[in-house]
Amino acid sequence: xxxxxxxxxxxxxxxxxxxxxxxxxxxxxxxxxxxxxxxxxxxxxxxxxxxxxxxxxxxxxxxxxxxxxxxxxxxxxxxxxxxxxxxxxxxxxxxxxxxxxxxxxxxxxxxxxxxxxxxxxxxxxxxxxxxxxxxxxxxxxxxxxxxxxxxxxxxxxxxxxxxxxxxxxxxxxxxxxxxxxxxxxxxxxxxxxxxxxxxxxxxxxxxxxxxxxxxxxxxxxxxxxxxxxxxxxxxxxxxxxxxxxxxxxxxxxxxxxxxxxxxxxxxxxxxxxxxxxxxxxxxxxxxxxxxxxxxxxxxxxxx
Numbered sequence: 001x002x003x004x005x006x007x008x009x010x011x012x013x014x015x016x017x018x019x020x021x022x023x024x025x026x027x028x029x030x031x032x033x034x035x036x037x038x039x040x041x042x043x044x045x046x047x048x049x050x051x052x053x054x055x056x057x058x059x060x061x062x063x064x065x066x067x068x069x070x071x072x073x074x075x076x077x078x079x080x081x082x083x084x085x086x087x088x089x090x091x092x093x094x095x096x097x098x099x100x101x102x103x104x105x106x107x108x109x110x111x112x113x114x115x116x117x118x119x120x121x122x123x124x125x126x127x128x129x130x131x132x133x134x135x136x137x138x139x140x141x142x143x144x145x146x147x148x149x150x151x152x153x154x155x156x157x158x159x160x161x162x163x164x165x166x167x168x169x170x171x172x173x174x175x176x177x178x179x180x181x182x183x184x185x186x187x188x189x190x191x192x193x194x195x196x197x198x199x200x201x202x203x204x205x206x207x208x209x210x211x212x213x214x215x216x217x218x219x220x221x222x223x224x225x226x227x228x229x230x231x232x233x234x235x236x237x238x239x240x241x242x243x244x245x246x247x248x249x250x251x252x253x254x255x256x257x258x259x260x261x262x263x264x265x266x267x268x269x270x271x272x273x274x275x276x277x278x279x280x281x282x283x284x285x286x287x288x289x290x291x292x293x294x295x296x297x298x299x300x301x302x303x
Contacts, residue, residue: 136160
């Protein structure tokens with residue numbers, strides 16, 4: 001509570017989530033409320049093409065429109081669903097892999113610890129974003145072809161999103177594994193662990209009932225710091241054209257579209273400024289929140 005940037009960031013993230021979740025519901029409700037409601041829903045439909053292209057911010061379109069006349073505010077809010085979903089799911093994937101890997105390595109110790117952590121060191125030496133790019137470019141085409149043969153168009157369109165979930169999560173667990181391993185090493189010889197062993201507790205029971213609950217605070221802190229990293233990765237990949245594909249939108253793809261409209265004749269600044277501002281604000285809020293949680297759960301801090 002004393003960490004004001006963390007509290008402000010928490011309220012900002014709550015407000016953002018509420019708006020992102022409520023906006024599609026508002027459009028759906030307006031679409032069933034007569035002619036006026038349908039006109040409102042049509043004007044702010046994120047996928048509706050119109051002749052009002054490159055309209056600057058106004059009372060009707062607060063963030064302007066893009067090259068196809070689509071309302072940019074709606075595009076940003078719908079893109080937030082994709083970016084935040086990729087960040088959340090990718091962080092959960094990294095959480096599961098990192099916690100299990102680090103906990104097992106720290107608890108077993110000895111040769112198992114050495115072998116498992118050397119594997120982590122090898123992965124650290126590789127550029128993680130390049131691994132995801134290679135994964136997408138080499139495997140996506142084969143899996144899409146396989147899905148087409150099965151006659152699953154819905155799954156085919158979701159392949160890229162699944163690759164982002166798995167790929168970004170699978171390369172973001174290394175820090176989590178090292179942190180959890182260090183915590184487990186410091187806990188495995190504590191008195192309560194020795195007491196559980198004396199009473200006949202099994203290794204799985206000790207690990208999941210006594211050790212992992214004691215590292216939960218550190219895990220949650222670094223989980224909040226993992227989400228912005230994955231969101232930034234996704235935005236970078238979408239900017240390169242390797243992330244979310246049209247007609248879906250994410251903050252990275254919107255920034256890429258805005259950057260593509262910059263020319264010497266006219267600069268449509270709103271196409272780049274608004275998606276970039278919401279991305280930067282969200283990343284800062286997540287990092288401030290993670291810093292606040294880290295200070296709150298730091299046992300060495302002042303109380």
